[in-house]
Amino acid sequence: MKKVLIAYDSRTGNTEKMAELIAEGVRISGQEAELMKISEIKNDKALQGYDAYMFGSPTYHRDMTGGMKTFLFLVQKAGLGGKIGGAFGSHTHSGDAPGLIFDTMQYVFKMKMTSLGSFNMKEDVITTGEGIRACQDYGKAIAEEASQ
Numbered sequence: 001m002k003k004v005l006i007a008y009d010s011r012t013g014n015t016e017k018m019a020e021l022i023a024e025g026v027r028i029s030g031q032e033a034e035l036m037k038i039s040e041i042k043n044d045k046a047l048q049g050y051d052a053y054m055f056g057s058p059t060y061h062r063d064m065t066g067g068m069k070t071f072l073f074l075v076q077k078a079g080l081g082g083k084i085g086g087a088f089g090s091h092t093h094s095g096d097a098p099g100l101i102f103d104t105m106q107y108v109f110k111m112k113m114t115s116l117g118s119f120n121m122k123e124d125v126i127t128t129g130e131g132i133r134a135c136q137d138y139g140k141a142i143a144e145e146a147s148q
């Protein structure tokens with residue numbers, strides 16, 4: 001069984017909900033998903049031992065959160081080159097954070113990023129049938145890429 005880490009930041013719970021639904025998708029695919037708030041991850045050792053990584057942040061002021069910026073410096077120390085990756089987040093209008101995180105994972109950490117690209121969802125869609133399915137599908141796709 002492949003292990004997927006889903007690490008996220010969320011101020012009002014929307015990106016957290018996405019993370020939970022993405023984890024469901026991973027589990028539906030028969031792989032193991034571990035959910036963690038980035039504030040719980042204290043050192044780069046905690047990032048070892050996974051086959052795929054998905055990082056989530058909402059967009060505030062057209063940027064990822066300050067917590068996610070600090071977290072990405074920790075990720076750099078973990079040396080995740082070649083690992084499968086994805087990035088996601090909730091927003092209302094511009095949704096910049098997932099793309100910024102995705103690019104860092106791809107170009108700086110040299111991770112093998114999902115062909116789906118980054119995953120942005122408007123906050124009012126997350127708990128609709130369409131939103132739930134789309135989040136689960138993102139989790140399923142990464143789980144399948146990890147198991148190839």
Ligand SMILES: Cc1cc2nc3c(=O)[nH]c(=O)nc-3n(C[C@H](O)[C@H](O)[C@H](O)COP(=O)(O)O)c2cc1C
Nearest residue numbers: 010011012013014015058061062091092093094095
């Ligand atoms: C002060 C403030 C600034 C925001 N800036 C943006 C923004 O630049 N672009 C955007 O798409 N959404 C923006 N949002 C909306 C949030 O991204 C949205 O509410 C998101 O669902 C919050 O996710 P969370 O519940 O995981 O924290 C902003 C919200 C607040 C309160």
